[in-house]
Amino acid sequence: MLRFDRAEATLGDFRLNADFALEAGARVAVIGPSGSGKSTLLGMVAGFVPLSAGRILWQGQDLAGMAPGARPVSILFQDQNLFPHLSVAENVGLGLRPDLRLSRAEHAAVAGALQEVGLQDMAARRPAQLSGGQQSRVALARVALRARPVLLLDEAFAALGPALKSDMLALLARIADRNGATVLMVTHDPDDARAFADQTVAVIAGRAHPPVPTGPLLDDPPPELAAYLG
Amino acid sequence: MAQRLRQLSPSPGGLAAGLLVLLILGTLAAVATHAGGLSALGPWDWRAVWFTLWQAALSATVSAVLAVPVARALARRRFGGRALLITLLGAPFILPVIVAVMGLVSVFGRNGLVNDLLGAFGLAPLSIYGWQGVILAHVFFNLPLSVRMILHGWQAIPTERFRLAASLGFGPGDIARHLERPMLREVLPGAWLAVFLVCLTSFAVALALGGGPGATTVELAIYQAFRFDFDMGKAATLALVQVGLCVAALALASRVSRPAGFGAGLDRDTPLPAPAGWRRGADAGAILLAAGFLLVPMLAVILQGAPGLAGLPGAVWAAAGRSVVMALISAMAALALALALAQVIAGGRAWAELAGMLPLVASPLVLGTGLYLLLRPLVSPTALALPVTVAINAVMALPFALRILIPAARSLQADYGRLADSLGLRGLARLRLLTLPRLARPLGFAGGLSAALAMGDLGVITLFADSRNPTLPLKLYQLMNSYRMGDAAACAVLLMAISFALFWLFDRGGRIHAAL
Numbered sequence: 001m002l003r004f005d006r007a008e009a010t011l012g013d014f015r016l017n018a019d020f021a022l023e024a025g026a027r028v029a030v031i032g033p034s035g036s037g038k039s040t041l042l043g044m045v046a047g048f049v050p051l052s053a054g055r056i057l058w059q060g061q062d063l064a065g066m067a068p069g070a071r072p073v074s075i076l077f078q079d080q081n082l083f084p085h086l087s088v089a090e091n092v093g094l095g096l097r098p099d100l101r102l103s104r105a106e107h108a109a110v111a112g113a114l115q116e117v118g119l120q121d122m123a124a125r126r127p128a129q130l131s132g133g134q135q136s137r138v139a140l141a142r143v144a145l146r147a148r149p150v151l152l153l154d155e156a157f158a159a160l161g162p163a164l165k166s167d168m169l170a171l172l173a174r175i176a177d178r179n180g181a182t183v184l185m186v187t188h189d190p191d192d193a194r195a196f197a198d199q200t201v202a203v204i205a206g207r208a209h210p211p212v213p214t215g216p217l218l219d220d221p222p223p224e225l226a227a228y229l230g
Numbered sequence: 231m232a233q234r235l236r237q238l239s240p241s242p243g244g245l246a247a248g249l250l251v252l253l254i255l256g257t258l259a260a261v262a263t264h265a266g267g268l269s270a271l272g273p274w275d276w277r278a279v280w281f282t283l284w285q286a287a288l289s290a291t292v293s294a295v296l297a298v299p300v301a302r303a304l305a306r307r308r309f310g311g312r313a314l315l316i317t318l319l320g321a322p323f324i325l326p327v328i329v330a331v332m333g334l335v336s337v338f339g340r341n342g343l344v345n346d347l348l349g350a351f352g353l354a355p356l357s358i359y360g361w362q363g364v365i366l367a368h369v370f371f372n373l374p375l376s377v378r379m380i381l382h383g384w385q386a387i388p389t390e391r392f393r394l395a396a397s398l399g400f401g402p403g404d405i406a407r408h409l410e411r412p413m414l415r416e417v418l419p420g421a422w423l424a425v426f427l428v429c430l431t432s433f434a435v436a437l438a439l440g441g442g443p444g445a446t447t448v449e450l451a452i453y454q455a456f457r458f459d460f461d462m463g464k465a466a467t468l469a470l471v472q473v474g475l476c477v478a479a480l481a482l483a484s485r486v487s488r489p490a491g492f493g494a495g496l497d498r499d500t501p502l503p504a505p506a507g508w509r510r511g512a513d514a515g516a517i518l519l520a521a522g523f524l525l526v527p528m529l530a531v532i533l534q535g536a537p538g539l540a541g542l543p544g545a546v547w548a549a550a551g552r553s554v555v556m557a558l559i560s561a562m563a564a565l566a567l568a569l570a571l572a573q574v575i576a577g578g579r580a581w582a583e584l585a586g587m588l589p590l591v592a593s594p595l596v597l598g599t600g601l602y603l604l605l606r607p608l609v610s611p612t613a614l615a616l617p618v619t620v621a622i623n624a625v626m627a628l629p630f631a632l633r634i635l636i637p638a639a640r641s642l643q644a645d646y647g648r649l650a651d652s653l654g655l656r657g658l659a660r661l662r663l664l665t666l667p668r669l670a671r672p673l674g675f676a677g678g679l680s681a682a683l684a685m686g687d688l689g690v691i692t693l694f695a696d697s698r699n700p701t702l703p704l705k706l707y708q709l710m711n712s713y714r715m716g717d718a719a720a721c722a723v724l725l726m727a728i729s730f731a732l733f734w735l736f737d738r739g740g741r742i743h744a745a746l
Contacts (some may be wrong), residue, residue: 048648080645085667097561099659 001184002045002150004208009037009044013048019054020210022182024149027173028211029193030186032203033228036127038186042152042199043044045184046075058150066112069098070092072229075146076156088138089114089123090137095142113141117171128188133164144175151176153185161228165189170198190229243574246567247585254623257600258473264571264603265470271596275464278451279442279471285361285447286429287294289368292420296369297376297421298414303513304377306502307382319374324679324733325726326686327371327434332710332722333356333527334439336534343526364447365440372425374524379424383417384410384502384539392502402505418677419486427479431472431593434688438707448472450504451597456693461605476591505660519576531726535719537580542720546705550724553685553702556620557732560684561677563624568631568676569639573665575632576639580635586632589625598690615694619701622690627680634679638672667743671734673739678733685729702728 016037022028030038043049045056047068057064058072071122074095081089091101092111102110114120117137118129127135143151146162153172157165173196176183187193193200199211203226211214221229304316322330336345338358341706345355352703358366387409419530433449440446446454455465466468574582592600601618602611642665650664666673688703695704701727 038308046648046652048651067654067656068651071470073652075648075652080649083646084666085647090663094655094663095652097654098655098663100663129383176736 001057002088003057004044004054005050005057005214007044008053009040009049009102010052011040011049014040015052015159015206016044017206018044018206019091020207020208021200022184022199022210022211024059025180026183026199027172027176027183027196027197027212029200029210029214030184030187030203031190031193031200031228032225037204037206037208038203039154041203042075042154042184042186045071045150046073046152047071060154062135071150071153072148073150074143074146075152075154076143078155078158081156082135082229086125086126088119088130091127091138092142092145095146109145113145114138116140116144120160128167132161133167135162136168140171140175144178147179147181149179149181151183153183153187155186155188158188165192166195172196241574242570243579243582245579247574247582250567250585250588250625250628252677253621254592254597255606257597258592260600260603261466261473261596263362264462264466267466268467268471270464270467271471274443274446275451275468275655276472278446278448278468279475280291280449280651281361281445282430282432282449282475285364285368285445286302286432288430289365289372290425290438292365292369293372294374294380294418294422296373298374298418299382299512300377301380301384301514301564302410303380303516306504306560307513307517308337308504308509309517312437315517316378318524321730322371322374324682324686324729325371325528326729327367327705328438328706328710329336329526329531329686329722329726329729330370330439331367332433332706332718333361333531334370334709336719337528338363338366339528343530359439359445360442361440361445364432364435364445366434368429369441370427370523371435372428372529373520375528376425377520379421380414380417383413386412386718387502396503402503402509405503418545423479423483423486427483427590429478430475430479433593433595434703436719438693440725448475449593449595452599453692456595456599456602459550462599462601465599466603472593472596473591476593480590489593501557524733528726531719531722534716535721535723538716538720539723542717542724545722546702546724549702549705550728553725554732556616556701557622557681557685558608560620560623560627560705561681561732561736563620564627564680564684565677567624568628568635569665569669569673571628572632572635572639573643574635576643577669583632583636587629589628594622594626594689595693597625600692602693603705612642612696612699615691615696616699618694619689619691620684623687624680626687627676627683630679630683631676634672634676635669638669642668671740674743675735677740678736679734682729685732686725 001021001024003021006163007018009016014037018041018174030041040049044051045063047063047066051064064069088101089110092113093100093106094104094111096102111123114123117140119134119137122134123132127138130138138155157168160168169192172183182183185192185197193214197214199219201211201212202209202217202225218229231538243578251657304312335358337344338356340355340357348355359361372561378481391409392405395409395641400408433453436445436447437453441450448471452465452468452472455461459547571586573583575586598618602614605614620648646668650660655664687705691701697708702721702732706718706721706725
């Protein structure tokens with residue numbers, strides 16, 4: 001269980017509060033107007049945004065004081081998910097060992113992960129030689145290898161076209177299912193939320209509301225959310 | 231709490247900053263405790279203070295005034311070799327001072343080209359020794375840098391402004407009034423101050439061309455007090471005065487934004503309006519004169535010295551080898567310090583930036599004097615000569631290396647910092663897999679500058695060295711002083727070639743290893 005225990009982050013005069021819990025294995029969309037604090041919420045879990053009050057706990061353990069890389073968390077950003085100077089295989093291998101001193105078995109695991117996302121022939125290429133969709137697949141292969149129980153997506157597929165995006169969401173769902181991962185996905189697209197997440201956290205005016213079922217929320221949104229959804 | 235503790239534990243950046251603060255403030259403290267009070271300074275010393283100020287002001291003014299027409303000509307004319315000329319304008323930055331002095335002597339000296347010409351017209355010869363020689367050398371070094379800074383200003387005027395000016399029928403005079411003069415008002419104070427700061431701590435030029443009662447800088451006076459009078463109290467007092475001058479000038483400079491003298495981006499797609507008529511001739515004249523002033527002394531040294539290269543005595547080659555090793559160590563130390571500091575600064579710690587700028591308040595001779603005072607109970611001064619030179623050259627290169635590395639480290643942090651953190655990429659693995667490959671290009675450039683500066687430095691080594699273990703610049707100075715001009719010219723060619731080669735190798739290495 002991922003629990004926000006009166007967690008609060010303060011950035012200048014902006015403040016974000018969250019006080020709720022997510023079941024392990026939950027798939028949760030995070031929606032809300034620009035600047036409402038969606039990325040901040042993910043940053044608090046990932047360890048990039050320090051808490052000014054409260055706690056965030058994973059399976060009862062306080063995450064405070066854990067470096068981002070040590071947390072039970074994988075995060076994908078909108079861009080810059082790959083190091084452009086490292087090969088595809090190296091970028092994936094970082095998920096196993098950050099110093100890239102991989103054993104034979106680990107090399108095999110990297111190859112397997114690339115196979116799973118259909119990029120086994122691209123292992124030696126640089127990210128710049130791949131399409132946007134292929135780059136997302138590389139990042140997902142790394143997520144699969146790291147197998148962390150919490151997965152954060154900060155508009156990770158926002159730059160992809162609709163068909164590619166639904167491919168990625170399907171791939172993501174497969175990976176998350178296999179690890180039983182809890183997924184928090186920031187998105188601007190209500191259709192993504194409906195397709196992928198049975199629950200949704202609405203972030204409005206400095207408050208991350210407890211998750212509610214996605215369909216009913218989007219069918220009958222509260223006024224602030226309705227203005228954003230249009 | 232754990233997070234607090236992690237921040238307090240020693241990081242490479244924290245260590246680098248601490249080392250720097252200890253070295254600089256430690257030596258300054260040594261200087262301060264040995265200083266005899268201002269009463270220790272005689273009228274001779276006050277003349278040095280006065281000379282330091284007015285020669286720096288005059289050098290900066292002459293450089294700025296001459297740079298404006300050259301920069302304008304380069305901004306609005308296109309001709310073959312223009313890009314090469316602009317690149318060459320960056321060369322004096324890494325040209326060893328003593329080599330340039332050698333070149334100026336061979337053009338403006340007693341038997342030089344200029345005095346031959348003057349003699350042909352029956353005019354009295356000029357002397358390059360004395361204050362006019364000091365100013366001449368400073369302008370030689372700083373005119374090109376001023377031109378680059380001002381050219382940058384010209385090219386920062388948006389093309390659209392010139393298009394608008396053309397559509398309104400502006401003549402050259404109107405363009406000057408509405409576009410160029412406002413730009414110059416912004417750029418010139420910074421360019422002037424940059425040169426003023428450099429000339430404030432001038433040593434090698436004053437050592438070689440000045441020195442009399444009317445042409446001694448504070449830096450040179452420290453050397454004389456140290457070396458000839460062996461009056462450490464006076465040397466320390468003068469060092470304090472030098473620090474005071476630097477701090478005052480830096481305080482002044484902090485109110486003025488200083489343009490970058492080096493760096494790329496010196497070209498734009500559409501050239502500026504290029505008026506025809508007499509202005510065309512004037513522009514050509516400005517460019518030719520500036521190029522001649524810059525290139526003729528260098529060509530003179532090369533022509534004079536190249537044939538003698540093979541016949542150089544073994545001692546010169548030994549000095550060259552010694553200098554190369556020292557320059558490489560200095561450059562590596564400067565890079566390590568700068569990289570560690572730049573990463574801390576990119577992480578948002580302002581105090582580290584302050585530490586990195588500390589070397590600007592202390593000149594090489596001030597640091598040398600302080601280190602000598604600190605270390606003299608422990609080691610003999612001649613044993614100090616080479617290590618202290620290496621250390622001081624590394625520290626002196628630091629502000630330049632930082633100016634190059636900080637922006638690169640900032641964008642690295644912004645682009646990949648979170649990704650690396652989220653993957654747990656830390657310590658040596660982060661250095662090897664992320665930092666070094668992504669910063670290879672600026673590291674190569676900064677390393678090249680540091681190595682070339684260290685290679686050509688004739689500064690603190692003069693305080694300690696005996697005649698047995700000279701560096702190459704010191705050897706060149708000794709040859710010049712003993713009037714072995716043939717060997718000196720050859721030695722100058724060798725020093726210039728090695729300095730440029732070191733810069734080229736580092737810079738090229740950085741480009742080759744630069745990540746995609």
